[in-house]
Structures are given as C-alpha cells and as structure tokens.
Amino acid sequence: MTWVIHILNGVAYGMLLFLIAAGLSLIYGLMKILNLTHGTFYLVGGYIGLTVMQTTGSFILALIASVLAMALLGAIIERFFLRRFHLDELPQTLLTFGFLFIFADLSLWIWGGNPLMLDEPEILQRSVPMGYYAYPVYRLFLIAVGLAVAGGLWWFQEKTRLGTMLRAGVDDAEIARALGINVSLLFTLVFAVGAALAALAGVLAGPVLSLYPGADFEVLILAFVVVIVGGLGSLRGALAGALLVGILDDFGKAFFPEFALFTVFVPMAVILVLRPTGLFGRR
C-alpha cells in the first residue's frame, strides 16, 4: 500500500509539473524561447491566489483572478518585450532573466520571506481510507485537474481550428504566416495561456507545497528537467516527462534522502545521452 501512496503522491506532483512544463514546452515549440520567467508566473500566480483567497474566502475566485492576472502579464511581456527579439536567443535569455529577478524581488517585498500556505477548499478537506492510511482527497483532485487540463489541451490542439493553426505555427512559423495565419497573435495567445497554466499550478500547489521566495526558480528548474526528458515542444512529452519526474522525485525523497536530487538528474542525463532531443522531441 505504501507503494500505491508514493505513486499517487508522485503523480499528483507530476500533474503540477505538467501544468508548468506544458506552457514552457508550447512556448518553446512555437517561438523557440526558453522562458526563464515561467517559474515566476507560477509563484506570483500562487501569491495572487493566496491574497484573493484571504480576502474573499473563495478558492474558485482565487483561481480565476490569478489565472487572468498572469495571462495578462504573460501577454504584456510577450507583446511589448520579447517580440522585439524574435529568434534572438541571447537577448531573450537576458530579458527573461531580468523579469525573473524583478518579480522575485517584488513578491518578496509584497508577500514577505516566510513560506505561505493556501487553505484548500472546504469540500476537499477530507481523506479517503486506503489500506491502513487515509489519503487526502485534495491530491486526488490535483490528479483529476491535471488529467482534465491534459485532455483539454489535447482536444484544443487536435480538434479545433486554433489548435490546427498552432500546430502549423510550431511546424513552420513562416509558412503558416504565408498561409494567412495570424502567427503574431498566436504568439501572444500561447504565451498568455502558458502563463495562465503556470498560475493555475501555483494556486493549486499552494495548499500542498506552500509558496516561498525561490520557489519560482526551483519550479523552473524542475520544469526544465521535464521538458528535457519529454522533448521540447511536445505536449505528450511534457506529460510523460512530468509523471516520470514527479514519481522519481517522490521515490528519491522517500527512499534515498541523501541522493534525492540524484534520482531526478541522473535519469535525465541518461535519457539525454541516449536521446538528445528527449523522449518525444523532434530534431
């Protein structure tokens, strides 16, 4: 039974990672930007959710407010800053690193240095019996949300007109533009959606992992690992990578505490050596 619980924990954590990595991966796939501000959307999104939750008491409102705020921030960063440096890697790196610093310090200013916990919604504050243990329902809820988002993204990408345009843009942005697809709008849209997904992860993580300065960077690195393992630009890869990293991380912490990070980084290095483009990445 312990094993089942560890796997469930790992999957729940993996789902949070998926929400972050999916945006990172989509943004890279379409715009070839390694967005170092992505962890910031997670942390600031989580903090905004926390504040809204404390003032209104509603978890749903917290989710909506934080998702909208980060989508707007993402759109602004893409539209007014990153766009000037399209396909120019070095300025993009410097710019997104700058924003990482700016928002890290601003949120330290506003929300302080102590870890803050969000309250989970009342309806989910219980647990289900599982063998000798009681398993918190909230984690099962995380898994459900992750699966729903994965399904939604898949449906969007494969079945909708906008999704078709997105795939065309990922394959070849220039040809897509020539075919009359508004690729510029697509860029802003994808960046906003990526930011919104990260914000969603931030609010959802609040009751489990707590929010603290530096979480932006930690999450960014793990999301990096996920897209490295799964392959840049692939949703399937982000999901597979997130589940793998989530489970490995949980098992590592539980069974080899001294080498907890080793259990994540070594498999990543091995996969990269065997497949430099990740499990589902294309050259």
Place this chain on the structure above:
Amino acid sequence: MKARVWPFIGAVAVLALLIALPDILRPYYVGLATRMLIFALFAMSLDLLLGYAGLASLGHAAYFGVAAYTIALLVLRAGVDSGIAFPAALVAAAIIGALFAPLALRARGSYFLMITFALAQVVWSVAFGWRSLTNGDDGMPGVTRPYFGWSLDNTTSFYYFALAVIGIAALLLFAIVKSPFGRALRGIRESESRMQALGYNVWRHQYAAFVLSAFFAGIAGALYAYFNRFVGPEYLYVVQSAEALIMVILGGAGTLLGPAIGAALIVFLEDFVSSLTEHWVLVLGVIYVLVTLFAPRGLIGLYVDFRQRRALK
C-alpha cells in the same frame, strides 16, 4: 597607425591601474576587485564557447565548481599541499569538460544549453548529496591558500597572485582567439557546413574549444576556492552558470573584453547596489531588462554601434 596605438595605450593604462589598485583602495575594495577579476576570467572562459564557438552553455559552473572542490577535497581530506592542488584542480576541470563534451556536442542550440545544464546539475547533486565527503550544503570551510615562498594570506598579496594568474590566463585566451584555431571556431559559428566543406574537422574544433573553456573556468574556480577559503555546492549550481551567461551577454558575446567588463560590472553592482538597498535584486533585474532593450548586443555592441555612427558622420 593611430588605431593600433590607442588600444595599446589603453591596455598599459588599465594594467598600471590594476597594479596600483591596492595602494589606492581600502582592503575591502581590493577584495572586491579580486572577485571581479576572478569572474572576469570565468566569463571569458564561457565566451570562448558561447561567443567564438557559438555554443551557449548553461552548465559552466560545473568546471568552475569541480576545480574548487578538487582543491578543497585534496587539501582538507587528503592533506595535499594547497599549491600542488592547483594544477590538479585544472586537470580535473578539463577532464570533466572532456567527458561532458561528447555528450553535449551531440546537440545544438537550446538542446546544447539544456544538456550542459543537465550534466552540471548531476555534478551539483553529487556535491549536495554526498554529505560524508563534501558536507553537503554546509560546504567545506578551511581551504588554505598556497604558499610559494611568501604568504598569500593578506588581501593585497592574494590580489597580486590572482592578478598574475588571471593576467596569464587572459593572455592565453587572447592568443587562442587570435590563432588560426580561433578563426576556424568563428567560421564554424557562422556556418558549420561551410567549414566542413572547406575541410575543417568541425567536431574536433568544438571539442577542443569545450575542453579549453572548461580548463579556463577551472582556473577561475580554483582561485575562488582560495579567495573564499571555502567551497560550497552553490559554486556548482545553475545560478552560477546562469550568472556567467548573463555576464557574457551583458558585456557582449564574441569579444573577450566585453564579458570581462560584464562580469566586473555585475560583481560590482551586486556589491554596490546591495549596500544601498535591500531591493538590489529588483534593481539588477531592471538593469538587465534595460540593457536588453537598449543594447541587445551587450555593452561592447553599444560601443561598436556608437563608433560606427560617429565614423559615418
């Protein structure tokens, strides 16, 4: 003629200033200057890979940190003389580079960046996790400075030691960059296929650049271990790698002077701004964004643009 004289005069003036520095500044600032020099070398070593070979590494802290840890482990765990540990540290950094290079060079662009990042994180997780050997995140204090007939224990003498080592390393880097090998690297950066067609062994050039880059990063790391008399896993962490990358980009990739200036500037700003306000991270972030907007080619790029515009008038 004029164009050749001014850089020479400039170099002599800078050297004179660097030598006179301990007489002008208080010891605290001599220490700060030492750190600026060390990171200038670190940034230049990365630029050999990023600016000349066109390979952006996000794992350069690995070689920096491995050299530092080699010194700490040899001195503190094996009782080896601190001076003898120095060449060993450089060899260790170069060996790690030689091992990582074949793996990283399988990819280009963002994938190269991520593989170097991944490999460096493995090294970091070893230093972080293997507590019985490395003390984990507590780090290893008590690293002694080498003794070559005179003591390096005061700030000024260590400054001169670092200046001499870094000066030699910088000259070597300039020589490498100006050599046919350096020119070939730039050619490869512009077009791998064309250089291949011209008969250059592209992979071997990139491999050599990778190992050399690791070696010079190792010099910086070894000096930093002496300077702080301490090593910790943060030497190996991605923040250190990212900072080196930012230093190169801020100064201007593809020149050696640019990254050195970028490094010195960032080390100075971190110290200076953090003494003025606790929100120095915010200030640095704003500076990064402004530099990107107004000098996307780095500070050296800004200067080159300025020169060109003046020449056109």
